[in-house]
Every structure is written in C-alpha cells, then in structure tokens.
Amino acid sequence: LMDAYVRMGCRPTWTCAPYQLPDRPGFGEHVAWAESNAIVFANSVMGARTNRYGDFIDICAAITGRVPDCGLHTDEGRRATLHLRLTGVRKQLLDHDVLYPVLGHLLGLRAGNGVVAVEGLPQNTSEDRLKAVGAAAASSGAIALFHAIGVTPEAPTWNVVAGAGAREDMVTLADLRAARDQLARVPSGAEIGAVSVGTPHASERELRRLADLVADDRPSIPFYVNTGRAQLAGIGSVADDLVDAGVTVVTDTCTYITPVMHGLAGPVMTDSGKWAWYAPSNLGYEVAIGSLEECVRSAAVGRVVRDETIWGT
Structure with missing residues (x-):
C-alpha cells in the first residue's frame, strides 16, 4: 500500500x-x-x-x-463548545513540560469530540508543548481543535472563539493531579523497565535536548525515542551522540504500535500522554509519566523520579 x-x-x-x-x-x-x-x-x-x-x-x-x-x-464549526479556565495551577507546573500531556488528557475527557477553549496557559507556550496537549486530547477524547486563549492563532480572547451556549468549567490543580494518576498509574519511586519518548515524533529541538540530557545522565535501562526521518537527518551528528549514549532511535513508526520493545523487566515511563493512553492496551505494560528530564533521570537510576512538589504533594 x-x-x-x-x-x-x-x-x-x-x-x-x-x-x-x-x-x-x-x-x-x-x-x-x-x-x-x-x-x-x-x-x-x-x-x-x-x-x-x-x-x-x-x-x-x-x-x-x-x-x-x-x-x-467552516467558521461556525470552529467555535468553542466548552470554555475551561485553569485556576490555582502553580507557576512551577505551568513551566514544567509534564503539565501539557496531562492537561491534554483532561481536555479529551472533558470535551469529548467538541471544540474546547482553555484559558490560563502562558502566552509563550511552545509548539512542542501544544503538540503534547493536542496529542493527548485526541487520544482520551476525539478532539480535533482546541483553542488556547492568548496563545493559538484564532483565539486572542474568549469572545472571539465563543460558541453559542458554550459550557463553562474550571480546571484545578487537584483535577490535574487526578488526571495524571488516572492516565499513568505507576507512582514515584517504582522500578521501571524502559523509557519511551517522542510520541508524537520528537522534533529536532526535542532530539537535541535529549542528547544534551543523556550526555550527562546515561540510561541504565532501555531508552527509546521515536522520530521522523527528516528530523533525524536535521540533527546531523547529534543522532550519533544519542546512539553512543545508549538511546535506541526509532524512525518512521512508534514503539506503541510496532513490536520494538520486548521482554522488559517492568513498567515503562514516557513523557507522552498519547503513549501513556495506548501502550497499556497495545503492549500490556503499566506506565509512568513525567517530563523529558524526569524520564532521563529515571532511566539512569531505573526507577520513577519525579518532582511531586509541583503537583502540590
């Protein structure tokens, strides 16, 4: 085909x-x-x-x-059916990569197949973080469009994207913590058998960042990163640095749908809400979720290492 x-x-x-x-x-x-x-x-x-x-x-x-x-x-089809306001979410969490797949997971659960507008994200939220939101929201739900007020291009304000009869709701720190624990049940401190990052495919920026991290903190367990062939070509010799550090680079596919990971000794940690959603049913592994930095540190010591203080615990 x-x-x-x-x-x-x-x-x-x-x-x-x-x-x-x-x-x-x-x-x-x-x-x-x-x-x-x-x-x-x-x-x-x-x-x-x-x-x-x-x-x-x-x-x-x-x-x-x-x-x-x-x-x-159509213009009308892009109007929001749900308005979610972040409330009481700490700046430390807003500055932390792990928020974004967890928030996306929650958006999918709350909005289903609707159009959701979320208010309260930093104006400088990166494309990689927005990618994480969308991928998770399209996994736990069927979201095809979300607006981040003051961030995404069609949503300078709520009034611009508000749909008639749109529902209003809030997202609290407790909501996010519960969503994280529902999505990925393996707790901090638990032993893990592998790490898989890059779902959706890692960008060049993410690959370079990973290479910098593993250069100083080499994995002691299998570590996989999924990416596209164009992104891999774009980082040049950095790809060799990843392999030399013990990272398995997977191109053209992803570890949750292709039989790449075999015989692992325990749960798998990921930075991806999408991977965390699909892997338990596809692969049969329990999952922990954290930021890329937390995934690298966890791979080095073979157990889940996370900053729980940003979650208010």
Missing part, C-alpha cells in the same frame, strides 16, 4: 508529525489529514483547517483537490 501511494505521487515522509516538515500548511489553508495528533495540531496551532479524515478519504481528497465544506472547514 505504501509503495502504491508513492507510485501515485505521494512523498514518503513516514511521520505522524507532518507539521514538523518545512512545507507545512499555512493559516486558513484547507487540508485533509488523517492522523489524530496531526489533525489537532493543524487546526489548533497552525490555524489550518481539516476535519478528522480516515484512511482512503484523505487520498480521495488529494486526487480531487476537494473536501466537504462542513465541520472544521
């Missing part, structure tokens, strides 16, 4: 994160994407427009150059 697509003229990028390629869609551009995390990123972070298209519908759109004029392709 992949070869057939290439013969039809498709470019073989083999990544779940096509938005990390240089020729990504622009604001307001209509596209037809089928990967859940890519859909929510395109709609939310780039302001492009796509519905959730399944396999083969996307190739039909590519052949015809058209999509149905409905849903998230």
